[in-house]
Amino acid sequence: MVMYTINDLYDLDQTIAAGIFENKTYPWEVLADIGDYIIKLGNSLDENEYEKKGENIWIAKSASVAPTAFINGPCIIGKEAEVRHCAFIRGNAIVGEGAVVGNSTELKNVILFNKVQVPHYNYVGDSILGFKAHMGAGSITSNVKSDKKPVVIKSADGAVETGRKKVGAFLGDNVEVGCGSVLNPGTVIGRHSNVYPLSSVRGVVPADSIFKKQDDIVTKK
Template sequence: MIGRRLKTIVLAGGPGINMRPLSDGIPKVLLKVAGKSIIDYPLSSLKETGITDITVVISDKMVEEYIESKWGRSLDISIVYQEKKGIEEAIKVGIEASNVRENVMIVYGDVITSTNAYSVVLDAYLSTNVDGVVLTVPLGQYETYGIILWENGLLKKIVEKPVTPQESSMAVGGVFILPVDIRDHFERGHTITEALNIMARERKIISAFWSGIWIDVGFPWDILEANRLILRQIRESRISSRATIENTAVIKGPIVVEDNAYIDHYAVIKGPAYIGPNTFIGMGSFIREFTSVEEGAVIGAHAEARRCSLQPESSIGSSAFIGDTVVGYKASIGPNVVTLNVLPSGVKISRVTPIRVRGKSIAKLGGIIGTEAKVGAGSILYPGAVIRAYSWIPPLSIIEREEL
């Protein structure tokens, strides 16, 4: 008698349209949050819970290469491509490829949460006699999610992206254990919501609840929130012995500094913050809380960054100020660029304004700088400004907020 492990399908395909312009030229799941790619979060959690038989459904060759090199040795991962669009297609392809016969665990590749969130799903499944489990996460801004209603502890129905009166604040959390015949429902043309609703009627499907950190990284500003959630978990500093920190630099609070990072004289870094490998933190610069400087990124002299995500190989020119901003892969911000990150009153940006206090907004958003975009020296970015990928903004431009 040999222990049978739950087969798991990780959904990491799809074009990530909502993530543009950050996802132009780079698959969404490879964007970085505090030193790890988005896809690393579910994979490392699955590994921690002891699940190793994993099929990742993708649609981009870059993802395959990345997973092979990073996870190929520690996990039994098979990669399969989805040809057609849609989550139903992805699950179908995954089930076929993994040759699973009974129940299958399905995991969204773009959800960042704790390992324990996966454990509660497994616990609920293994310790009760049910046909399926759906991870359920209560959300204040649930408008963009499938919403779960339950009755007597059992899943009653799922409502797709509700807009009208609130019946429930329980969102579908992107981790499921389901009978494999969900595939048959897809064959009949049902959507995932329809299939889950049919199953909820016919089978015993329960919710597992998660109350800790959780974010579905779908929109550019979700990267900032994910960054915040991960960085605040850093309890103690970890500084690589191969990093160089000049003796007049000041480092305060929990901070991670990776190999070959260079922190120049008079730089001040206030944690929690992440300074990736091969980064350069210029003289007299000021890196403030909840900032991630990912691999190979450069911060110019006297620049200031607060609550920012600098994607790999991006750069910020001297004396620039950026706040609450995501700088895309290989994007560059010229010297003296300023982002205005306080929202004027009345502006609503969904999923990034958790609490709206009348007359003033607590949450802030600076700019979103697309892949390989260049912002000329001295430009000013209004809150919520979005710079298209590969674009070039001439010096001294004023960029107002642009609809995505």
């Protein structure tokens, strides 16, 4: 088991936010920069493709946003994205091209790569979800420890201190998270892995794995 880097987890060609990852090793290193990066990037977007609505909110003209959704800036909604009824975007959020943010889903300080789906009653905070990652109904990222101490990313190979009290989860490309699962603070899931429904996940899950429970993680055949 390894401590996954940005390049291990993500195809940076599948996000408008590739620049934020420059000179960084681990994905949690960008969390503090998301808001400022959105403002800088938003002001550079093509006005023929994006419309600025409200303070520091840019929405692609090809995106579909329900009138009942609430969007607070800074925020960028990408091309062909869908933001559904009663979605709540609290700010510091990049929603990738073709992504889906569903009914009663809440986002805060996140980067969703292209084609991500968080379609039903999800909470995603202080997290980064890779290309085509999908979170089943009711699954959430828990981003604060019960003792309120800074989050440490732990794997069998060691631990890395993030220095942040709020750290959610980092899902690699094509990760599938089952319904009703909780991804505990500092969870990292490698590319192409699956998480069983109703799981409580913590630490680092290897790529190409099936997470059945914390002590039962098997390699995909």
